[in-house]
Amino acid sequence: MAVLSKRIGLLDTENAFKIGPKIRSLEDQGKKVIKCNLGEPDFPLPDFIKEEVKRQLDLDNTHYCDPQGILPLREAVARHFAKTRRIETDPRRIVVFPGAKPPIGMSQEAYCNPGDEVIYPSPGFPIYESFTRYVEAKPVPVHLKEEAGFTLSGEDIARAISPRTKIIILNFPSNPTGGVASREQLADIAKIIQERCPPDVRVYSDEIYEHILFDGSQHESIASVPGMEKRTIVVSGASKSYSWTGGRIGWALLPTIEEAEVFKNLCINYFSCVPAYNQEGARVALESPLAPDTIRRMVGAFQERRDVIVEGLSKIPGIRCRKPSGAFYLFPNVSGVCERLGVFDAYKGLPADVKKITTPSTLLQMFLLFEYQVATMDRKSFGRIGTENLHYLRISIATDLDSLKQAVTRIGEAAEDVKGFARFVDKGMNLF
Numbered sequence: 001m002a003v004l005s006k007r008i009g010l011l012d013t014e015n016a017f018k019i020g021p022k023i024r025s026l027e028d029q030g031k032k033v034i035k036c037n038l039g040e041p042d043f044p045l046p047d048f049i050k051e052e053v054k055r056q057l058d059l060d061n062t063h064y065c066d067p068q069g070i071l072p073l074r075e076a077v078a079r080h081f082a083k084t085r086r087i088e089t090d091p092r093r094i095v096v097f098p099g100a101k102p103p104i105g106m107s108q109e110a111y112c113n114p115g116d117e118v119i120y121p122s123p124g125f126p127i128y129e130s131f132t133r134y135v136e137a138k139p140v141p142v143h144l145k146e147e148a149g150f151t152l153s154g155e156d157i158a159r160a161i162s163p164r165t166k167i168i169i170l171n172f173p174s175n176p177t178g179g180v181a182s183r184e185q186l187a188d189i190a191k192i193i194q195e196r197c198p199p200d201v202r203v204y205s206d207e208i209y210e211h212i213l214f215d216g217s218q219h220e221s222i223a224s225v226p227g228m229e230k231r232t233i234v235v236s237g238a239s240k241s242y243s244w245t246g247g248r249i250g251w252a253l254l255p256t257i258e259e260a261e262v263f264k265n266l267c268i269n270y271f272s273c274v275p276a277y278n279q280e281g282a283r284v285a286l287e288s289p290l291a292p293d294t295i296r297r298m299v300g301a302f303q304e305r306r307d308v309i310v311e312g313l314s315k316i317p318g319i320r321c322r323k324p325s326g327a328f329y330l331f332p333n334v335s336g337v338c339e340r341l342g343v344f345d346a347y348k349g350l351p352a353d354v355k356k357i358t359t360p361s362t363l364l365q366m367f368l369l370f371e372y373q374v375a376t377m378d379r380k381s382f383g384r385i386g387t388e389n390l391h392y393l394r395i396s397i398a399t400d401l402d403s404l405k406q407a408v409t410r411i412g413e414a415a416e417d418v419k420g421f422a423r424f425v426d427k428g429m430n431l432f
């Protein structure tokens with residue numbers, strides 16, 4: 001008898017967390033790693049949020065609370081949805097979670113039976129694919145095309161829909177591409193869903209990067225398209241907008257009060273409730289008049305870094321890098337660098353068991369980390385199915401500009417270092 005269940009073996013992971021020990025091992029050797037792997041803003045938690053959390057602790061607001069989320073936060077989220085998405089909602093349809101991540105798996109648990117299909121973007125947040133497998137549903141990736149600006153059309157979604165489709169996941173602005181869908185594109189996707197899917201198919205709209213938009217654009221949600229609110233789970237939270245990944249506050253608007261009750265019960269089963277003092281902090285984050293300027297300053301810094309680093313990367317022969325419209329990631333195509341360094345040939349020559357767990361972009365990622373101390377993420381960290389011939393890296397720009405410029409210099413040097421790459425592969429270590 002095996003110790004662990006068969007099902008637990010189906011669960012994948014988020015490599016952004018897994019790469020941490022590798023980085024630490026290099027740092028322990030005294031090396032300075034430039035961390036372009038991180039999915040969190042590098043700014044401190046704004047003071048007006050900190051002050052509220054401290055005040056709540058002093059008020060001894062440290063006990064169990066409403067497992068659905070405290071009413072003042074759910075009311076603030078409802079007002080936020082009205083203001084930003086033209087959705088007038090009842091706080092009974094809102095549920096609070098420890099971050100925007102838990103409702104991904106909970107949705108799969110709540111809506112999917114084994115064999116049902118989940119459509120999701122690839123490249124996309126790895127938990128979409130991981131949890132689909134875990135609940136024994138079938139992952140159906142829709143590949144976002146670089147030449148289409150990493151967005152989706154209704155036609156792309158139409159090709160993926162089948163009678164077994166149960167959830168369609170969208171994520172704009174996107175991790176890892178920074179792609180953003182326009183209002184017209186969302187309307188096009190919504191039209192296909194309304195025409196082709198029965199009303200019990202759910203759209204899961206992951207809008208955690210809703211505030212991180214460049215060039216003055218405004219966030220658009222598919223839930224604002226007429227007829228979509230009653231099919232859509234809208235998810236967001238405090239992690240990215242307020243640089244508060246450690247606060248673990250996320251929320252979802254469910255299509256009905258009954259569905260919100262199901263999620264509330266999942267919360268009760270998993271963690272009872274989310275710390276009330278942080279929920280009060282999130283309420284202030286949503287409502288404070290200081291918030292818009294704070295967000296504007298952070299987004300301005302990301303935009304400046306985006307412009308400088310896209311330009312720098314684009315000068316490196318073999319790298320093609322689009323300018324993202326949102327989030328804080330660049331997703332350059334590195335096929336040319338792989339070609340020049342001999343990564344494809346090296347990959348072909350690896351033993352079968354190593355080949356199974358690595359990819360060309362993983363070899364490049366590891367070469368950059370171990371030989372040039374730049375931490376990035378490989379393509380397979382954002383979905384595995386059908387990505388064998390796709391060669392990209394995700395570069396987070398949530399690091400100060402000077403370090404990012406240095407990272408570009410190091411990547412440029414690495415891209416020329418054919419002999420160094422051959423030596424790295426010959427060592428046979430750190431290849432995945």
Ligand SMILES: Cc1ncc(COP(=O)(O)O)c(C=O)c1O
Pocket residue numbers: 039098099100101102125171174175206208237238239240245248249250
């Ligand atoms: C697309 C996407 N969804 C959800 C999350 C999870 O956010 P949180 O830290 O609030 O759980 C992330 C975090 O990186 C993300 O990129």
